[in-house]
Amino acid sequence: MIGMLFCLATVNAAAQFATSKAFPDQYKKQNRNALHRLLQGQTDTVVQYFHQYLDSFPGDLESHYGLAAAYSQRGFFYKALKNVKRAVRLGMPLERFVAGPSALLEPLTSRNSFKSYYYKHGKPLVHGPMQTNFTDGSAAFWVRTDQGREVQIVIDGGYAVSVETKAENDFSGVIKIADLQPDRSYMYEVRIDNEVLHMDSFRTFPVAGQKAAFTLGFGGGAGYTPQFERMWDTINTHDLTAFIQMGDNIYHDTPKEVEIQRYCYYRRQSRPEYRRMVSSTPIYAIWDDHDFGDNDCYGGADPNFPVWKQDVWRVFKEQWNNPYYGGGEDDPGCYFDFGIADVDFFMLDCRYYRTNVHDDFKPDSMLGAVQTSWLRDRLLSSTATFKVIATSVPISQGTKGGKAGLDTWDGFAEEREALFSFIEENSINGVFFVAADRHRSDIWKTERATGYPFYEFMSSRLTNIHTHPVPAAAIFGYNDKPSFGLLSFDTQQIDPTVTYKIYSIDNEEIYGHTIYWSELSDQ
Numbered sequence: 147m148i149g150m151l152f153c154l155a156t157v158n159a160a161a162q163f164a165t166s167k168a169f170p171d172q173y174k175k176q177n178r179n180a181l182h183r184l185l186q187g188q189t190d191t192v193v194q195y196f197h198q199y200l201d202s203f204p205g206d207l208e209s210h211y212g213l214a215a216a217y218s219q220r221g222f223f224y225k226a227l228k229n230v231k232r233a234v235r236l237g238m239p240l241e242r243f244v245a246g247p248s249a250l251l252e253p254l255t256s257r258n259s260f261k262s263y264y265y266k267h268g269k270p271l272v273h274g275p276m277q278t279n280f281t282d283g284s285a286a287f288w289v290r291t292d293q294g295r296e297v298q299i300v301i302d303g304g305y306a307v308s309v310e311t312k313a314e315n316d317f318s319g320v321i322k323i324a325d326l327q328p329d330r331s332y333m334y335e336v337r338i339d340n341e342v343l344h345m346d347s348f349r350t351f352p353v354a355g356q357k358a359a360f361t362l363g364f365g366g367g368a369g370y371t372p373q374f375e376r377m378w379d380t381i382n383t384h385d386l387t388a389f390i391q392m393g394d395n396i397y398h399d400t401p402k403e404v405e406i407q408r409y410c411y412y413r414r415q416s417r418p419e420y421r422r423m424v425s426s427t428p429i430y431a432i433w434d435d436h437d438f439g440d441n442d443c444y445g446g447a448d449p450n451f452p453v454w455k456q457d458v459w460r461v462f463k464e465q466w467n468n469p470y471y472g473g474g475e476d477d478p479g480c481y482f483d484f485g486i487a488d489v490d491f492f493m494l495d496c497r498y499y500r501t502n503v504h505d506d507f508k509p510d511s512m513l514g515a516v517q518t519s520w521l522r523d524r525l526l527s528s529t530a531t532f533k534v535i536a537t538s539v540p541i542s543q544g545t546k547g548g549k550a551g552l553d554t555w556d557g558f559a560e561e562r563e564a565l566f567s568f569i570e571e572n573s574i575n576g577v578f579f580v581a582a583d584r585h586r587s588d589i590w591k592t593e594r595a596t597g598y599p600f601y602e603f604m605s606s607r608l609t610n611i612h613t614h615p616v617p618a619a620a621i622f623g624y625n626d627k628p629s630f631g632l633l634s635f636d637t638q639q640i641d642p643t644v645t646y647k648i649y650s651i652d653n654e655e656i657y658g659h660t661i662y663w664s665e666l667s668d669q
Contacts, residue, residue: 193216210236211243272416281354291338301332303333353487377609399441415465481493531576539583586625646658
């Protein structure tokens, strides 16, 4: 009953499993749904599925991972370890099996035969390092290890800070480095037991509040798709100041199953392409429906009900290191803000407090009262040249057709108008929006009779195969290939600018659009 109350399109997992076999282009769903069935005890069905998939697609890594998990559950440890070794020979990191989920793999990983193999070939650093939560004078690094360990970050060969990873945080931890110089590059090493496991560089943000030029990337729609995981290497060529993952980052679609949520995070975090990008670019993240609940879901106004909301929130916090997560334990969520130079970013949570737009109880809300108050206070206090509001679903009218369009801000038109009017009535200049959700990259412009126009730059097909058509009302749209967005700010000019560029997975510059601060001002 809870699923029906709080998610519009809760899909039966068994039906999803059957659908994914009928439509093999939805790779992101296939293994996830098979492992869901494995947790339900349908071991024979899952073994049969993975063998059939390997008959059609020999060498598929996730199928060998799934067979290792299934045989582990059966107690066929020789076959389980055989699939582990085969997956490793084909390119899967051995550490992936140590990550888990433990509910599926612990019967195997606790055995001496696996421990011996891991001791010879495994590494203690399972995931990361991921650069996160930078400022002009500090940096932070997220890691996950194979067990409780002390992890060191060593800066420029000398300055060292450490953290101890623990089981209660899924063996993840964050190392924070302070007292750094603004806009400066540093070399860093990750060490465990005096062994250097990773070397890379980072750059602190420009001086807070001062004019600067920098480029930030963003995008959503990142379902796990092996042939498109090269996207992360493409993004990494742009030497970005930061990158924002805008939601639909993993597609777990299982709000009540923590193990499946973790599985979906682990398979992305284990990809070498992704690890290369996040080890050299600061990452920030919010969620959308597929990594909060399921398709077009809504959490409801109560911060503690349904009870799965808190569990999803805690798993989310294990995977990222945002500056903060909503209002904390009293008012959970994924909303937060951060700044780079004289540009402020306001990251919205469009799911946790969303109400059911299809019921008869009004008024509806996308953000909820607490988050709305937070956003207004932050906008009023911001002195930044540009103020970027990041929403996981589009705010412009008409971005998604039909009744399904009610999942965007079109379903919350009064709340959208209240936000627009608040910006205008308080003469808050320099505001524009970035969004995700639609599997394409777009540019939109909302003209206003009472103030400057609101631009929206959208990108949400990082690695997804599935696409959405481009509406005629968009200034521009692109869905031919997976793509991402870049925002290049230059506030050093007399009339500061931000340029949005769309790039394809093949690093082709598809389109660009520049807006001037004077276009976003009532002065």
